[in-house]
Amino acid sequence: MSEPLLSVRGLRAKVDGEDGEILRGVDLDVQRGEVHALMGPNGSGKSTLAKVIAGHPAYEVTAGEILFEGEDVLELEPDERSRAGIFLAFQYPAEIPGVSIANFLRTAVNSRLAEGEEMDVFGFQRTLTEKMEMLKMDPGFAARYVNDGFSGGEKKRNEILQMAVLRPALGVLDETDSGLDIDALKIVASGVNRLSEADEALGVLLITHYKRILNYIRPDRVHVMMAGRIAESGGASLADKLEAEGYDWLHRAVAAV
Amino acid sequence: MPRNETITELGLDEYKYGFVTEDKPVFKAVPGLSEDIVRQISHHKEEPQWMLEFRLKALEVYYSKPMPKWGGDLSKLEDTLDEIYFYLKPQDQMERSWDDVPQEIKDTFEKLGIPEAERKALAGVGAQYESEMVYHSLKEQWEEQGVIFESIEDGLAKHPELFRQYFSTVVPTHDNKFAALNSAVWSGGSFVYIPKGVKVEIPLQAYFRVNAERMGQFERTLIICEEGAEAHYIEGCTAPVYSTDSFHSGVIEIVVKKGARFRYTTIQNWSNNMYNLVTQRALVHEEAKMEWLDGNLGSKLTMKYPSCYLVGERAHGEILSIAYAGDGQHQDTGGKVIHAAPNTTSQITSKSISKGLGRSSYRGLCKVYDGAEGAKSNVECDALLLDETSRTDTYPYIEIDENTASIGHEATVSKVGDEQLFYLMSRGLDEAEAMAMIVRGFIEPVAKELPLEYAIELNRLIELEMEGSVG
Ligand SMILES: Nc1ncnc2c1ncn2[C@@H]1O[C@H](COP(=O)(O)OP(=O)(O)O)[C@@H](O)[C@H]1O
Numbered sequence: 017m018s019e020p021l022l023s024v025r026g027l028r029a030k031v032d033g034e035d036g037e038i039l040r041g042v043d044l045d046v047q048r049g050e051v052h053a054l055m056g057p058n059g060s061g062k063s064t065l066a067k068v069i070a071g072h073p074a075y076e077v078t079a080g081e082i083l084f085e086g087e088d089v090l091e092l093e094p095d096e097r098s099r100a101g102i103f104l105a106f107q108y109p110a111e112i113p114g115v116s117i118a119n120f121l122r123t124a125v126n127s128r129l130a131e132g133e134e135m136d137v138f139g140f141q142r143t144l145t146e147k148m149e150m151l152k153m154d155p156g157f158a159a160r161y162v163n164d165g166f167s168g169g170e171k172k173r174n175e176i177l178q179m180a181v182l183r184p185a186l187g188v189l190d191e192t193d194s195g196l197d198i199d200a201l202k203i204v205a206s207g208v209n210r211l212s213e214a215d216e217a218l219g220v221l222l223i224t225h226y227k228r229i230l231n232y233i234r235p236d237r238v239h240v241m242m243a244g245r246i247a248e249s250g251g252a253s254l255a256d257k258l259e260a261e262g263y264d265w266l267h268r269a270v271a272a273v
Numbered sequence: 274m275p276r277n278e279t280i281t282e283l284g285l286d287e288y289k290y291g292f293v294t295e296d297k298p299v300f301k302a303v304p305g306l307s308e309d310i311v312r313q314i315s316h317h318k319e320e321p322q323w324m325l326e327f328r329l330k331a332l333e334v335y336y337s338k339p340m341p342k343w344g345g346d347l348s349k350l351e352d353t354l355d356e357i358y359f360y361l362k363p364q365d366q367m368e369r370s371w372d373d374v375p376q377e378i379k380d381t382f383e384k385l386g387i388p389e390a391e392r393k394a395l396a397g398v399g400a401q402y403e404s405e406m407v408y409h410s411l412k413e414q415w416e417e418q419g420v421i422f423e424s425i426e427d428g429l430a431k432h433p434e435l436f437r438q439y440f441s442t443v444v445p446t447h448d449n450k451f452a453a454l455n456s457a458v459w460s461g462g463s464f465v466y467i468p469k470g471v472k473v474e475i476p477l478q479a480y481f482r483v484n485a486e487r488m489g490q491f492e493r494t495l496i497i498c499e500e501g502a503e504a505h506y507i508e509g510c511t512a513p514v515y516s517t518d519s520f521h522s523g524v525i526e527i528v529v530k531k532g533a534r535f536r537y538t539t540i541q542n543w544s545n546n547m548y549n550l551v552t553q554r555a556l557v558h559e560e561a562k563m564e565w566l567d568g569n570l571g572s573k574l575t576m577k578y579p580s581c582y583l584v585g586e587r588a589h590g591e592i593l594s595i596a597y598a599g600d601g602q603h604q605d606t607g608g609k610v611i612h613a614a615p616n617t618t619s620q621i622t623s624k625s626i627s628k629g630l631g632r633s634s635y636r637g638l639c640k641v642y643d644g645a646e647g648a649k650s651n652v653e654c655d656a657l658l659l660d661e662t663s664r665t666d667t668y669p670y671i672e673i674d675e676n677t678a679s680i681g682h683e684a685t686v687s688k689v690g691d692e693q694l695f696y697l698m699s700r701g702l703d704e705a706e707a708m709a710m711i712v713r714g715f716i717e718p719v720a721k722e723l724p725l726e727y728a729i730e731l732n733r734l735i736e737l738e739m740e741g742s743v744g
């Protein structure tokens with residue numbers, strides 16, 4: 017079997033300069049073309065895992081490794097990880113006033129090209145328009161300042177738009193479903209499915225604490241995170257069990273260990 | 274004709290900028306200020322008697338006023354003033370050689386991709402280049418419309434009546450110590466007259482009028498925009514202005530008559546040794562509109578508060594400014610609006626960026642006189658700090674003697690956030706690019722008002738300034 021797209025091994029991490037560990041030994045493999053759902057109660061460390069994978073400087077990795085396409089990425093800066101093919105759709109995307117989405121994305125696309133090379137402006141515009149149509153976004157959206165004054169739903173859609181334009185090998189989607197009404201949820205889910213269809217090797221780590229989105233994006237694997245560890249992994253049916261029974265049975269199981 | 278005796282009086286042999294030609298009036302400068310220097314300036318410029326008297330009176334006013342205690346640190350300025358040359362002939366200025374220009378300035382020109390000929394002009398070592406040509410064809414066009422766009426010296430020589438009617442009426446000599454100094458020793462600058470109802474489409478750019486005097490350290494500009502006329506004047510350019518002198522003190526006076534619209538744009542980037550103390554003021558009449566667009570980079574200390582005196586009903590004044598305080602620099606900038614007539618309106622938008630040990634201060638005055646019913650003013654000042662060590666302050670002064678006035682003031686200070694940087698980097702931008710993008714976004718509301726090429730250059734320049742600011 018080929019090496020996993022993403023391989024997280026014994027990962028421990030804490031906030032830089034503080035004591036308490038947030039991630040307490042995470043193991044997780046995502047193969048190319050697979051969709052993994054990561055569920056778990058609030059505060060269990062899901063977003064921390066996502067940000068550590070993307071290289072957020074606020075966290076310190078104290079043990080373990082993160083391999084992406086077989087390469088250790090822990091020493092890479094966030095921008096290097098991005099250019100290598102890791103994409104994080106943020107749970108709380110930052111606002112960048114004064115910078116239009118089009119300008120921002122063009123800069124991001126150009127950062128992937130060789131020094132001095134630039135994507136043709138019309139080609140870029142075409143791609144952007146096409147992806148915006150896919151996500152049923154108003155064409156005027158591209159001129160708006162990145163996340164500035166966006167509603168929760170607009171922010172989430174904007175994250176998926178960026179993923180669609182940047183075409184990563186791995187998309188880590190952190191609660192992209194929360195705050196979306198059912199119509200918006202369907203649009204975002206079908207956007208992600210279209211990306212998976214267009215790129216069969218695309219790996220997705222879908223972080224959510226609701227089962228709802230899993231009705232539209234079928235996961236190959238479901239993991240449950242509890243107190244900084246993967247407490248349980250299973251097939252799609254695990255999500256159904258969580259939906260029906262909540263996390264209590266897992267709490268008890270974790271406590272018993 | 275000026276006399277030649279002055280050379281001997283001044284001791285030619287010691288003087289490094291000494292310059293003698295057979296057919297030109299000869300002037301020899303010594304460092305420091307004196308009545309004699311002022312007389313020589315006037316003499317050399319072949320000015321009318323009234324101007325000489327004006328200068329001499331201004332010198333007295335200058336001596337009588339104490340150094341300002343507010344604003345930036347001027348304690349070392351007195352020493353500087355003893356050492357600088359208060360007047361240099363254009364020929365003298367050109368005497369400098371390209372080899373004398375510091376390497377860092379040359380490097381910046383290189384990075385900005387400024388053509389060779391232009392670099393020399395900007396560094397004050399050469400004066401003529403191709404844009405003279407561009408200027409000439411535009412000038413013909415302007416002349417047909419009756420527009421006057423001359424150096425201030427030619428303005429005085431060719432249009433003495435007009436000149437005298439308005440000169441020093443907007444910024445009187447006694448206004449402040451540096452206005453008095455400028456009044457005594459002014460040299461260089463522009464004289465602009467837009468006749469009634471004339472709309473000038475292409476911005477009047479001092480940039481075109483390249484000669485060694487255009488960036489004089491005591492430049493003086495006088496602009497009259499007649500009733501219903503419209504024009505845009507652009508001064509300066511974003512490339513660093515290198516000068517061996519470390520003091521710049523200009524005075525800009527603008528009269529905007531009834532129903533006229535005038536915009537004055539300056540982008541200045543001084544070398545780090547420079548004290549830059551400028552008085553720029555506009556008198557705005559009934560239903561007229563004045564806009565100042567002001568960009569300040571570089572210098573050791575800049576104190577500059579473009580102002581609008583709204584003296585006619587429904588006059589509108591607008592001041593937009595961007596200041597960048599790099600390491601060791603202090604930008605003390607802002608604006609002043611004086612509401613002296615009913616239903617006058619004003620808007621001040623100020624954006625500052627500070628880095629390293631840089632400091633930016635917003636200093637603004639909004640005054641509403643009794644009887645200026647329905648006056649409205651709004652101030653918005655935003656400061657962006659690029660790191661932990663940079664600093665910013667705001668000093669808004671509000672004086673209101675009219676109870677129907679409405680005044681708004683909003684100030685924000687933000688630091689480039691780790692979350693913003695991480696967000697941009699997580700999309701592939703390296704740290705420097707991410708930082709630059711945040712800064713570009715921050716100044717966008719003001720930069721978008723600039724002519725495109727200026728906005729682009731301003732952005733490039735700020736990026737250059739920021740290089741090495743990220744660890
Ligand atoms: N930057 C941070 N500073 C301080 N505490 C943090 C930080 N990031 C995460 N934590 C803490 O780590 C725990 C896990 O948070 P998070 O990863 O956001 O959980 P989840 O996404 O599963 O809800 C929480 O207790 C949270 O308060």
Ligand SMILES: [Mg+2]
Nearest residue numbers: 062063107191
């Ligand atoms: Mg979370």
